[in-house]
Amino acid sequence: MNILVINAGSSSLKYQLIRMEDETILCKGVCERIGIDGKYSYKTADGYKVEKSADLFTHKDAFDVILHEMVGGEGRVIHSVGEIAAVGHRVTHGGDKFSHSVLIDEATIEAINAMRSISPLHNPPQAATIRACRSVFGEKLPMVAVFDTAFHATMPPKAYTFAIPYKYYEQYGVRRYGFHGTSHRYVSGRIGELMGGQPHRLITCHLGNGSSLAAIRDGRVVDTSMGFTPLDGLMMGTRCGSIDPSIVSYIANLENLHESEMSHLLNGESGLLGVSGVSSDFRDVLEAAENGNKRAQLAADMLEYQIVKLIGSYAAALGGVDAILFTGGIGENAVDLREQVIRDLAYLGVTPDSEANRSRGEEVRISGPDSKVQVWVVPTNEEIMIARDTASFVQ
Numbered sequence: 308m309n310i311l312v313i314n315a316g317s318s319s320l321k322y323q324l325i326r327m328e329d330e331t332i333l334c335k336g337v338c339e340r341i342g343i344d345g346k347y348s349y350k351t352a353d354g355y356k357v358e359k360s361a362d363l364f365t366h367k368d369a370f371d372v373i374l375h376e377m378v379g380g381e382g383r384v385i386h387s388v389g390e391i392a393a394v395g396h397r398v399t400h401g402g403d404k405f406s407h408s409v410l411i412d413e414a415t416i417e418a419i420n421a422m423r424s425i426s427p428l429h430n431p432p433q434a435a436t437i438r439a440c441r442s443v444f445g446e447k448l449p450m451v452a453v454f455d456t457a458f459h460a461t462m463p464p465k466a467y468t469f470a471i472p473y474k475y476y477e478q479y480g481v482r483r484y485g486f487h488g489t490s491h492r493y494v495s496g497r498i499g500e501l502m503g504g505q506p507h508r509l510i511t512c513h514l515g516n517g518s519s520l521a522a523i524r525d526g527r528v529v530d531t532s533m534g535f536t537p538l539d540g541l542m543m544g545t546r547c548g549s550i551d552p553s554i555v556s557y558i559a560n561l562e563n564l565h566e567s568e569m570s571h572l573l574n575g576e577s578g579l580l581g582v583s584g585v586s587s588d589f590r591d592v593l594e595a596a597e598n599g600n601k602r603a604q605l606a607a608d609m610l611e612y613q614i615v616k617l618i619g620s621y622a623a624a625l626g627g628v629d630a631i632l633f634t635g636g637i638g639e640n641a642v643d644l645r646e647q648v649i650r651d652l653a654y655l656g657v658t659p660d661s662e663a664n665r666s667r668g669e670e671v672r673i674s675g676p677d678s679k680v681q682v683w684v685v686p687t688n689e690e691i692m693i694a695r696d697t698a699s700f701v702q
C-alpha cells in the first residue's frame with residue numbers, strides 16, 4: 308500500500324510517496340515559490356532526480372506536476388493514481404476540535420478553514436491545499452488530516468489555561484495548544500522501543516528552526532512550551548519565544564507599529580537572528596561566535612540556558628525525569644550544545660557519554676552508564692507518523 312504524505316505551507320508543498328509494507332520512500336520532493344515563479348524537485352528511491360522551474364501559480368499546479376512525475380515522468384514510480392491508497396495531510400492547527408487524526412470530508416475542510424482566526428498563516432492555505440489535492444487526485448481517494456496540535460490534547464487545564472480573563476478562552480479559544488505534536492509523538496514512541504519500554508517521565512526537546520519541549524507522563528503530554536501559536540516557549544531561529552507581554556505594547560507605542568508589523572517583529576526578526584544580528588541558522592550563529600562575535604555567543608548561550616531552565620521546570624512538573632531526548636536539526640546535530648545541557652543538568656544525576664554524543668543525526672544514547680536519567684538523540688520522522696496514521700484509516 309502506498310501513502311502520499313503532504314506538508315503544505317502558503318507557498319510551498321513538500322511530498323513523499325511511501326510504500327508502507329517496508330516504509331520505503333518511493334519518491335519525494337518539494338514544490339517551492341508557488342504563486343511566485345515556481346520550481347520543484349523530484350527524487351526517487353532509485354536515484355532519479357530532477358530540479359526544475361515550472362509555472363506553479365496555485366497548489367493545484369503543484370499537485371499536477373507531482374502526479375505527472377510520479378505516474379508519467381521519466382522517473383515514474385507508479386502506473387496510475389489507483390496505486391495510491393490514501394493521502395495524509397499535515398495540518399497545523401486542530402484547535403479544541405481535533406485531538407486525533409481524522410478522515411477528511413467536506414465538514415473537516417470547513418472546520419480546518421474555520422480555524423483561520425487562531426491560525427491565519429497556516430490553516431487557510433492547508434484547507435485550500437486539501438481541496439486542490441482532491442481536485443487533482445479525485446474525490447474517491449481517501450484523505451486524512453494529521454494535526455500538529457493533536458498529541459498535546461491530553462494536557463490538563465492547569466497547563467493549557469492562560470491567566471487572562473477566562474472569557475477569552477470561552478469566547479475565542481485562547482489557550483495553550485502546543486505544536487510539533489507529530490514529532491513529539493514519533494520520538495516519544497521510538498524511545499519507548501529503544502529503551503525497551505515507555506519511560507514513565509519523559510522530556511522531549513524538538514530543537515530546530517522552530518523549537519518546543521514537551522513533558523510526557525506515560526506517553527501522554529502534560530505540558531508543552533509552544534502556546535496559543537508556535538511563537539511561545541523557547542527562542543527560535545526568528546521567533547522570540549516567551550517574553551514579557553508588556554514589551555509588545557511598549558515597543559508598538561514607541562515605534563508606532565501596526566499589529567501586523569509587531570507580529571512580524573516577534574515572528575520574523577527575533578530569536579537567534581534578532582539577538583545575534585547574524586543569522587537565524589544555528590550553524591551560522593555558532594560559527595560567528597567562534598570567530599569572536601559577542602552577540603552571536605550571547606544568542607547561543609541564551610538558547611542553551613533556556614533549554615536547561617525549561618527541562619528543569621518540566622522535571623518539576625513531572626515530579627522527576629527518567630529520560631530526556633533531543634531531536635530536530637539542532638537537537639540531532641549540535642553536539643556542543645547537547646554536551647553543555649547535559650553538564651548543566653548534573654544536579655539531576657545526569658552524566659554524559661561524550662564519545663557517543665559526538666554522533667550526528669543518529670539514534671544514540673548520549674548519557675553515561677551511571678547516569679540517573681537516560682539521555683537520547685532520536686531523529687524525528689513526522690512523515691512516517693503521518694503515513695502510518697493515514698494507513699490506519701484505509702487498512
Ligand code: AMP
Nearest residue numbers: 515516517588589590635636637640641
Ligand atoms: P530544522 O528546522 O529541524 O531543519 O533545523 C534547522 C536548524 O538546525 C538550523 O538552525 C541549523 O543551523 C541547525 N543545524 C543543522 N545542523 C547543525 C549542526 N551540525 N550544528 C548546529 N546546528 C545545526
